[in-house]
Amino acid sequence: MLLQQRYASLLPYPLLALLAWQLDTLPPRLLPAAGALFGVTLWLHFYRHYRHVADTPTTTSRAAAQGYCECFGEAAALDGPPLVTPFGGMRCVWYQAERRPNGRQQQPRHSERLCSDDSFRLLDRRGEVIVQPEGASVEARHQHSWHDGDDVLSERWIAIGDPLYALGELRSLGGQPDRQAFRDDLQLTLNEWKRDPAGLLRRFDRDGDGTLSSEEWEHARQAAHAEVGRNHRALAAIPLGHHLQRPADRRPFIISWRSPQDTARTLRRLAWSHAACALLAALWLARGG
Template sequence: MEELLIGLALSLVASVGGGWWGLRRLSQARHLLDTPTSKIRSAAQGYVEFYGVLEEQADTAIVAPLTGKPCLWWRFKIEEYRSNGKNRSWRVVESGRSEGWLLLGDGTGHCLIDPRGAEVRPATREVWRGNLRHPRGVARSGWMALLDGGKSYRYTEERLHSGQPLYAIGEFRSSGGGRQGFDPSVAQGAVIREWKGDFAGLLQRFDSDRNGQLDDQEWSRVRLAAQLEAEDRHRQHSQRPARHHMGKPGEAQPFILASAGEDELARQFYWQAAGGALLCLAGALAMAWLLGESWPS
């Protein structure tokens, strides 16, 4: 009976997990194909996709932790080989990823990208083995890598480098350059709330009769001054050069940064969705078989 329950539980997990994964990948593929490619200079605010080239940022130096190679973004994983009788497996003992912003250019402008929360799929990936918990030096290649076959640690490092192409889809926002809308009442209210934080200073500026209170006439002056201040701030902010940013969408939309193009990504997601559907079907068939075998004849 216990073996039956374990089998049913595993079959249920496979069916539900496979179905969820398949639907998720199918939805992501549709998002990629349905979202038109935009240019950074003219992109609308909201959910967009860009094609461009990664560029270095001034005064920003990033070095990958395992190989020590300069890059713009990295992710690493260290696994240890464990052997306990017949059970042999690689177990992750350490992992991490960088959170530094990326700079993407597409010929029309530049966009800063916050990679936190993104599914990053870089083209550069190195895997090698060694005897130390933390490797020293770069990964071996060619026939030298064959000498590491008996090592007890396996290292994986992925990187994004300057000059590499990048496909990015996520939430796009701009500031400066006159891109923001201006709501006079909201901006005026924000200035008044700011001034109320220093009420003594507010009284000093607008309490004409020095009675420690602001009457209706004095409040009218406060509102007029706040309106003028809000308009001046908006004018100054609009004169700044436009700055573009991309980050994780607030809704359940994919946030992907990849060296591969949209069509290749969508094709991979469709295959993964098909794999999820097959796993879901296999789990359902296994549950049906187990229930049929346990049913009294």
Template sequence: MTLLAALQQRYASLLPYLLLPLLAWQLDELPPRLLPAAGTLLGVALWLHFYRQYRHVADTPTTTSQAAAQGYCECFGEAAALDGPPLVTPFGGMRCVWYQAERRPNGRQQRPQRSERLCSDDSFRLLDRRGEIIVQPAGASIEARHQRSWHDGDDVLSERWIAIGDPLYALGELRSLGGQPDRQAFRDDLQLTLNEWKQDPAQLLRRFDQNGDGTLSSEEWEHARQTAHGEVGRNHRALAAIPLSHHLQRPADRRPFIISWRSPQDTASALRRLAWSHAACALLATLWLTRSG
């Protein structure tokens, strides 16, 4: 990626500030305080957004696939494809693990045409020195290492992609599937099964009321409990036969989900600079607002 493309991708959120003075010059009928007030609000909102991302990146320790705990974590390694047909970018045919592509008219056509946007949500692997983590990129804020655009007749084509072997940073929610569940998981699943049975008393009586008196005696309830114990045990033995895999995905609690080709330190530094750039723009817009009053 060229330096210009990297700056465009990282600092694209600063472009709206450049339009405010142009709009103020072109649209004299607007209230004089409207545009600077909008710039102040935009700057504060985006400062909060990027500073929150920066704090999550800076405060979350980097883990490995072997030591990864369930929950919110960050990982760093290199990108690799899953088994199966290779993934390629739709216009340029570049081999990758993720892409985002756009076809848009160049503005010279006689008739307006809609832009076409394509994005891959296929899972891919993050490899580190201890193993692998499956990354499910849907919903992530992604900074790709590779980017290009070119003209194709009356269209402008652009693509961003993560290539196989690229450095890969990911911050999100980790879930492990398969493997031998621990004792606490067995106790939790046993209690969950019994609670579900209790929610259907008629079915529970049909299965375990051996003397037909309409209630479960202590012996009948123990029989029900042993039956649930056996069912949970069979389910856990089936899970133990499935190889353990780790999956990183979008957090359910709206915490940032970030994928980048930069190291954890560089990702944190870039977000910190971006946050304070928006804070500076908010300050300049505030000074403009006070002078226009």
């Protein structure tokens, strides 16, 4: 969900109040109870996001450790053909676009939504991080909407050079693997071979007796050692790159043009706004609707 759309989460409260004022057929406690439950749920949601942003220190690309972290710099495109928004043709590193009918057509049509998942770079003073935006909650700095015949077009995008904040899971790919990685990969390779006993015998049972002697097993270990060594030399030839992506454990994945401090303040305001609305609904409920 886009971060801009989170402000729309406050709209149900005046709607519930309007329904309670106009409808006498509903149970008097139903709407305030729904408002209190909705407010508490959204308070927990946004407060959790706020705490993740506020409690995660900002790191640089060179000092970034593996795992959950946040980075702040500016947006830059990867090498290759430029990315542009689908309707307005604005050059960018990320976009979200929508085409929807304006409601005056005789034949109803569905809306069309487009969102780019192309990776882009976050540049800071020490280097770069590759951001893979799929699954992120994005707040874009630029947005525009206009009429095109019977359609309403809208676009949001992150432009090259925009300030860029990203909170997510950092993984480093490429570079020279360490000794522990070599030992782990060697064991994984041998375990994989053991799951195919027929193939293992076919490759290393030199005397054909249907079993591997200690000498034949040592040959298998040497072959696995050589295979892992070739793979690691190929990895070492790839420049080390840091990739920020959606966490596997459902922690927030946020991309924004705001600074870390502004992002935290925005989420904190949203959290306590919902808490205040939940309190008002609870007081309304306590007074009997």
